[in-house]
Amino acid sequence: xxxxxxxxxxxxxxGSVTAGLASRLPTAHRSLSAAxxxxxxxEASTNAExxxxxxxxxxxxxxxxxxxxxxxxxxxxxxxxxERSGIVVARQVAEWRPDAGxxxxxxxxxxxxxxxxxxxxxxxxxxxxxxxxxxxxxxxARGIWDAVERYDPDVVLDLHRSLGIRGLHREFxxxxxxxxxxxxxxxxxxxLDDAVPWYLPFHRFxxxxxxxxxxxxxxxxARELGASAYLFExxxxxxxxxxxxxxxxxxxxxxxxxxxLLDAEGER
Amino acid sequence: MNPSVEALRRIATSPATIGTYALLVVPFALGWFxxxxxxxxALPGYxxxxxxxxxxxxxxxxxxxxxxxxxxxVGCFGIASAVGAGYEWWCGRRSA
Ligand SMILES: [Zn+2]
Numbered sequence: 538x539x540x541x542x543x544x545x546x547x548x549x550x551x552g553s554v555t556a557g558l559a560s561r562l563p564t565a566h567r568s569l570s571a572a573x574x575x576x577x578x579x580e581a582s583t584n585a586e587x588x589x590x591x592x593x594x595x596x597x598x599x600x601x602x603x604x605x606x607x608x609x610x611x612x613x614x615x616x617x618x619x620e621r622s623g624i625v626v627a628r629q630v631a632e633w634r635p636d637a638g639x640x641x642x643x644x645x646x647x648x649x650x651x652x653x654x655x656x657x658x659x660x661x662x663x664x665x666x667x668x669x670x671x672x673x674x675x676x677x678a679r680g681i682w683d684a685v686e687r688y689d690p691d692v693v694l695d696l697h698r699s700l701g702i703r704g705l706h707r708e709f710x711x712x713x714x715x716x717x718x719x720x721x722x723x724x725x726x727x728x729l730d731d732a733v734p735w736y737l738p739f740h741r742f743x744x745x746x747x748x749x750x751x752x753x754x755x756x757x758x759a760r761e762l763g764a765s766a767y768l769f770e771x772x773x774x775x776x777x778x779x780x781x782x783x784x785x786x787x788x789x790x791x792x793x794x795x796x797x798l799l800d801a802e803g804e805r
Numbered sequence: 806m807n808p809s810v811e812a813l814r815r816i817a818t819s820p821a822t823i824g825t826y827a828l829l830v831v832p833f834a835l836g837w838f839x840x841x842x843x844x845x846x847a848l849p850g851y852x853x854x855x856x857x858x859x860x861x862x863x864x865x866x867x868x869x870x871x872x873x874x875x876x877x878x879v880g881c882f883g884i885a886s887a888v889g890a891g892y893e894w895w896c897g898r899r900s901a
Binding site: 701737739777 | 851
């Protein structure tokens, strides 16, 4: 009896470890490899400049110009300072080499909040400071918005993470893609779901068209500049840091790919 | 020994009880520890834990999710004991 019991428990452990190792998240995505390799049309040029120089909020903006003409995309990390996956991935995106267009990246948008590891900086939640028909509410929000207006992006992607899952946990918004009406949110969610194993069904991504009258940065960019805008949310619920970073990186690569900055097919 | 205590002891130590408990908890715990270790075997534990947090979060939104390990472990033992009781009853009927 005792021996059978131990065998039963041991079998479960061995079985689940083997199954787990055999079903790793797929990482070999075309758009990701395209993002990492320099384009064949020549080297992109990178330029780093300070936003809000000389203030507490001073943060770095990276502008990467591809050798070919194309759309302008802006990627933001650290609008909420404790959402590390977005910051880590935005820093990586600043080293990517698009094949066409201009890639603009601000990895630590709310730098004070990032340094403190807190959601909000000194003036509250930065992602509520971009109301309709008014100037942004704080110096930081105005400084960020000035840069957005200057680049007049065709595409905006803001990287976030939530604690729970949208639709499962009230008031949480994880594993979701919020997007402006003209953006390709459904397509992005479907592409991300390729990386979510079938046996984690609640972690499948939901696409949700956003109401453009709100005070969020990506909503203002869609409303006032006509950008195709996305707000990406992964979750901390049952996902470790590595998985969150991987999903966030995939989201960034797919957005750039869908909007023509990357040449994922290897030809154009 | 009291026959009903003996029956409960037999259910609690039944291979069916312990096997079910391990199947619900171990694969899920591995995935909790590291996402890469999630496997199809973790699905029952994953569903129980996720639905448990959804109910808990709807009733009392302020708890962090790790709190739900306690009711999860108790609930899994309840399910495992039911399976073990069924198994012992079936064994008893066969040998009768
Ligand atoms: Zn956020």
